Amino acid sequence: MSGHVEPFTVHFDDLDPMGIVHNSRYAVFLERALSQWWGERGVSFAGGRPSSPDAMHAVAEYSISYRTPVRGTGDIGVHFWIETLGESSAVYRFRILSADGATVHAEGRRVNVKLDPGTLRPAPWTEDARRTAEPLLAVRTEEVAQQR
Template sequence: MSIECRPGHVEPFTVHFDDLDPMGIVHNSRYAVFLERALSRWWGERGVSFAGGRPSTPDAVHAVAEYCISYRAPVRGTGEIGVHFWLENLGESSAVYGFRILSPDGGTVHAEGRRVNVKLDPRTLRPAPWTDDARRTAEPLLAVGAEEVAQQR
């Protein structure tokens, strides 16, 4: 799969039989899992992950504060899809992702929505600022230019 979407990234993803409901379409709860796995893969490839139950960096410690999804067209059966995601905003301690679940050719939007993460201090579990490393890593996902992001802070 080679769908080009700007801003952000499209992660190819495979729908498996156990993702389907009794009608043979992707169960509504699986869309959140698809996004979670796509984000985890993208960040993990850039060194932000968990290994042995420990975060590789403080930026790996975050919680979902909000999740909103609209379903547009069912994904029917198993096979390939694309998970397109981008950052609408990277705040002091929050990250607002936009996302779409796409057909393999990118022509059909199966679902779309947003997810808000809050970065947490690993010791206190209170909101904490993203590191400069995380901000640099996130730049390709940002929906606005780096200059505009700097002005938003």
């Protein structure tokens, strides 16, 4: 399995009046999982400043398909991986899973564009970001080389 599964806890304030996770919270779950993963690798914001130029990015696209509601509070998993890492973009795919991974509650796609901090225009990812992202790539570089 490519990517990473971040354990996550659904809290009472994530629920709608019917006792299921509100649709808007799925995007928040992904955001927090990605922030946790990158933050553990030194790419974050501290004191309102980016720790790395690669922390400066914006979401250019977001789509999600809801499959089975998450009912109530408790543990889930946020599985994410990078489908494509371009010059200045990253296409993430993700799934919101039951804690045991047997149920897919939602799945989707998110596109990030890395921005130049001064101009807020697209800018290339650094080599450090590319190395850090390797474990998230759907088809890793060495796998492509083996296929040739």
